[in-house]
Amino acid sequence: MRRLLIASIATAVVSSAVLAQEVRLPLKEGSIRFAVIGDSGTGDGHQLRVGKQLAAQRARVPFDLVLMTGDNLYGMERARDYEKKFTIPYKPLLDAGVKFYASLGNHDDTNQRLYKPFNMGGERYYTFKPDRSSVRFFALDSNYIDDKQIAWLEKELAASGSDWKVMFFHHPLYSSGGTHGSADLQREKLEPIFVKHGVNLVIAGHEHFYERVKPQKGIAYFTLGSSAKLRKGDLKRSALTEKGWDDGYGFMLMEIAGDDLYFEVLSDTAQLIDSGVVHRTGKVAPTPGRSSQPVVATKPASVP
Ligand SMILES: [Fe+2]
Numbered sequence: 687m688r689r690l691l692i693a694s695i696a697t698a699v700v701s702s703a704v705l706a707q708e709v710r711l712p713l714k715e716g717s718i719r720f721a722v723i724g725d726s727g728t729g730d731g732h733q734l735r736v737g738k739q740l741a742a743q744r745a746r747v748p749f750d751l752v753l754m755t756g757d758n759l760y761g762m763e764r765a766r767d768y769e770k771k772f773t774i775p776y777k778p779l780l781d782a783g784v785k786f787y788a789s790l791g792n793h794d795d796t797n798q799r800l801y802k803p804f805n806m807g808g809e810r811y812y813t814f815k816p817d818r819s820s821v822r823f824f825a826l827d828s829n830y831i832d833d834k835q836i837a838w839l840e841k842e843l844a845a846s847g848s849d850w851k852v853m854f855f856h857h858p859l860y861s862s863g864g865t866h867g868s869a870d871l872q873r874e875k876l877e878p879i880f881v882k883h884g885v886n887l888v889i890a891g892h893e894h895f896y897e898r899v900k901p902q903k904g905i906a907y908f909t910l911g912s913s914a915k916l917r918k919g920d921l922k923r924s925a926l927t928e929k930g931w932d933d934g935y936g937f938m939l940m941e942i943a944g945d946d947l948y949f950e951v952l953s954d955t956a957q958l959i960d961s962g963v964v965h966r967t968g969k970v971a972p973t974p975g976r977s978s979q980p981v982v983a984t985k986p987a988s989v990p
Contacts, residue, residue: 756791904980
């Protein structure tokens with residue numbers, strides 16, 4: 687009995703030591719919580735497992751929206767493909783009223799913009815702001831960045847004041863991926879606008895792994911494209927990499943509360959891959975080298 691007690695105390699100490707390093711979403715009142723999936727549209731067992739885990743996690747972390755970083759449907763895009771590669775894997779979430787917001791990947795037909803459950807409002811790029819929140823989301827089409835999209839983005843950003851500005855789109859502006867790497871062309875066009883208008887957070891996919899890039903010019907960058915496809919060993923950790931994982935399938939949960947962004951990256955078996963918080967500082971004068979609302983990491987990530 688005594689031995690059992692000692693053993694259980696030892697276990698408790700170990701688990702509290704592990705927990706002490708973790709940053710879990712605080713579920714603050716009035717915060718905005720959302721999930722992120724990327725490169726998800728295979729319709730295979732990996733997508734199904736991630737979908738199942740996503741629904742299971744919602745019991746712990748209630749969220750009402752899911753951002754999709756593109757490659758929403760691989761291969762054919764018939765009605766039955768939308769079912770197999772979207773509505774079936776995420777059925778519990780859709781049934782619960784969770785709204786998905788899609789961005790277009792290189793494998794996606796632009797007609798996806800007309801598919802109601804993707805909430806794109808019929809457009810290749812669009813913006814939305816959840817009710818009573820201080821967060822504005824922008825879905826961009828990084829496949830084709832024409833002058834019209836740039837002008838639209840400039841106008842919408844200028845109107846968004848002190849809101850958190852969260853971009854999501856397919857091609858990562860910064861990446862340590864062996865197959866793709868940083869999307870230089872897109873970065874050339876988008877980064878100066880992000881910096882000028884105080885964008886805080888950029889989420890991309892395309893690479894079939896997870897990478898948290900060190901903040902660049904005061905902007906936080908995450909890449910998550912492993913919600914159904916995986917490119918094991920493709921993450922070539924570089925000076926850009928704060929944390930990376932190319933060893934399994936997963937998704938992200940995020941929470942924005944006040945000036946803090948909390949994040950958890952989870953695998954399809956609920957393993958905590960990365961977690962942490964980034965803090966947004968007050969508005970500062972914009973310079974070409976730094977966003978006007980820079981973020982700084984306040985706590986390093988941990989791996990339990
Ligand atoms: Fe892609």
